[in-house]
Amino acid sequence: MNELVTLADVRQAAAELEGTVRRTPLEPSRDPVLPGVFLKCENLQRAGSFKIRGAYMRVSRLTPEQRERGVVAASAGNHAQGVALAASTVGARATVFMPESAPLPKVAATKGYGAEVILGGATVDDALESAHRFAEEAGATLIHPFDHRDIVAGQGTIALEILDQLPETGTIVASVGGGGLVAGIAAAARELRPDIRIVGVQAEGAAAYPDSLAAGKPVRLDKMHTIADGIAVGKPGDVPFAHVVDLVDEIVTVTEEDISRALLSLLERNKLVVEPAGATAYAALLNRSVAYEGPTVAVISGGNIDPLLLMRLIEHGLAASGRFLRCNLRCPDRPGALASILQLLGAHGGNIVDVYHQRSDPRLSVGEVSVDLSIETRGSEHATEIVAALRDAGYFLTVAGSSI
Numbered sequence: 587m588n589e590l591v592t593l594a595d596v597r598q599a600a601a602e603l604e605g606t607v608r609r610t611p612l613e614p615s616r617d618p619v620l621p622g623v624f625l626k627c628e629n630l631q632r633a634g635s636f637k638i639r640g641a642y643m644r645v646s647r648l649t650p651e652q653r654e655r656g657v658v659a660a661s662a663g664n665h666a667q668g669v670a671l672a673a674s675t676v677g678a679r680a681t682v683f684m685p686e687s688a689p690l691p692k693v694a695a696t697k698g699y700g701a702e703v704i705l706g707g708a709t710v711d712d713a714l715e716s717a718h719r720f721a722e723e724a725g726a727t728l729i730h731p732f733d734h735r736d737i738v739a740g741q742g743t744i745a746l747e748i749l750d751q752l753p754e755t756g757t758i759v760a761s762v763g764g765g766g767l768v769a770g771i772a773a774a775a776r777e778l779r780p781d782i783r784i785v786g787v788q789a790e791g792a793a794a795y796p797d798s799l800a801a802g803k804p805v806r807l808d809k810m811h812t813i814a815d816g817i818a819v820g821k822p823g824d825v826p827f828a829h830v831v832d833l834v835d836e837i838v839t840v841t842e843e844d845i846s847r848a849l850l851s852l853l854e855r856n857k858l859v860v861e862p863a864g865a866t867a868y869a870a871l872l873n874r875s876v877a878y879e880g881p882t883v884a885v886i887s888g889g890n891i892d893p894l895l896l897m898r899l900i901e902h903g904l905a906a907s908g909r910f911l912r913c914n915l916r917c918p919d920r921p922g923a924l925a926s927i928l929q930l931l932g933a934h935g936g937n938i939v940d941v942y943h944q945r946s947d948p949r950l951s952v953g954e955v956s957v958d959l960s961i962e963t964r965g966s967e968h969a970t971e972i973v974a975a976l977r978d979a980g981y982f983l984t985v986a987g988s989s990i
Contacts, residue, residue, distance in 0.1 A: 908966025
């Protein structure tokens with residue numbers, strides 16, 4: 587059985603991190619559907635996520651001989667940047683293995699902090715296997731992203747800040763990949779406030795904890811698929827798993843649509859740029875997966891997002907909230923037919939973003955054309971109204987990604 591990290595361990599970590607990590611702000615959510623919710627903005631942390639806390643704790647405690655031999659890590663991006671920054675701070679050489687799908691800005695940032703980056707494999711787990719081999723062959727110290735007591739203790743310093751900034755906090759909600767973040771938060775908060783509720787959130791397409799908790803031990807997922815690359819971890823770590831079993835109240839999951847909606851809300855309402863993994867805790871509150879009473883804190887764990895992905899996710903979030911409608915309809919191939927459709931949309935307040943008109947689709951009848959429309963709406967009710975108006979006018983209509 588792994589020895590659990592204690593409040594004393596986390597307090598010692600906080601003392602050692604003084605001057606290295608930023609005390610991030612705790613801001614109230616501005617979304618009116620979430621009264622009493624606050625955001626712990628680790629997306630504003632050095633290197634763009636909470637990972638510098640645990641990474642620096644682990645790296646700073648290495649012996650001079652270990653620092654001389656260098657460190658190695660595996661990550662989709664945030665731990666990579668944390669390790670690279672920590673290593674450069676103490677003067678150690680860092681090698682980081684990242685999956686081939688790692689976002690380019692995260693790769694560039696990791697290199698910018700002085701690490702050598704090696705791309706390979708499809709997942710973080712593949713990269714971790716490569717990092718283990720490198721550690722054995724080169725004598726470098728593996729800085730695991732979550733499965734070490736120093737990492738857990740470093741991440742737990744977030745809980746100290748939260749309970750100092752908002753002593754009456756009743757619930758803390760945090761994203762979960764391997765489990766280091768929620769384990770550290772629980773280790774500190776549970777001793778300070780035995781009555782506090784701790785909830786972990788996983789992406790539905792990469793949720794290793796529910797099966798592992800049911801089995802009573804870490805169990806590897808057969809496959810993963812999620813936009814939240816930062817928490818796409820196929821198997822919980824032994825160290826955090828032990829903490830989750832003893833100290834965490836609940837693990838819930840959120841869908842890709844939930845995450846997209848949360849990103850959009852954080853951007854629009856709170857003016858925060860957040861990556862998908864960083865928005866999962868907030869997503870679980872927005873979709874009511876987590877019931878809460880009293881002051882509740884969602885840890886916004888990271889903000890390192892590729893701008894191109896952000897553009898796609900904004901559109902996805904708009905569609906998920908009913909504010910962006912993509913549809914296809916058929917109409918007669920005659921002069922004025924398209925103009926009639928556009929006039930109808932304008933009469934119902936739909937703002938047309940783009941139109942694609944074609945005659946060559948083999949599924950069309952002779953004398954028919956296909957029209958693809960992208961339409962901005964005021965929300966799901968307005969989108970339903972527009973679709974109903976088009977159907978009432980006699981158009982055969984399909985709506986992308988919707989049951990409208």
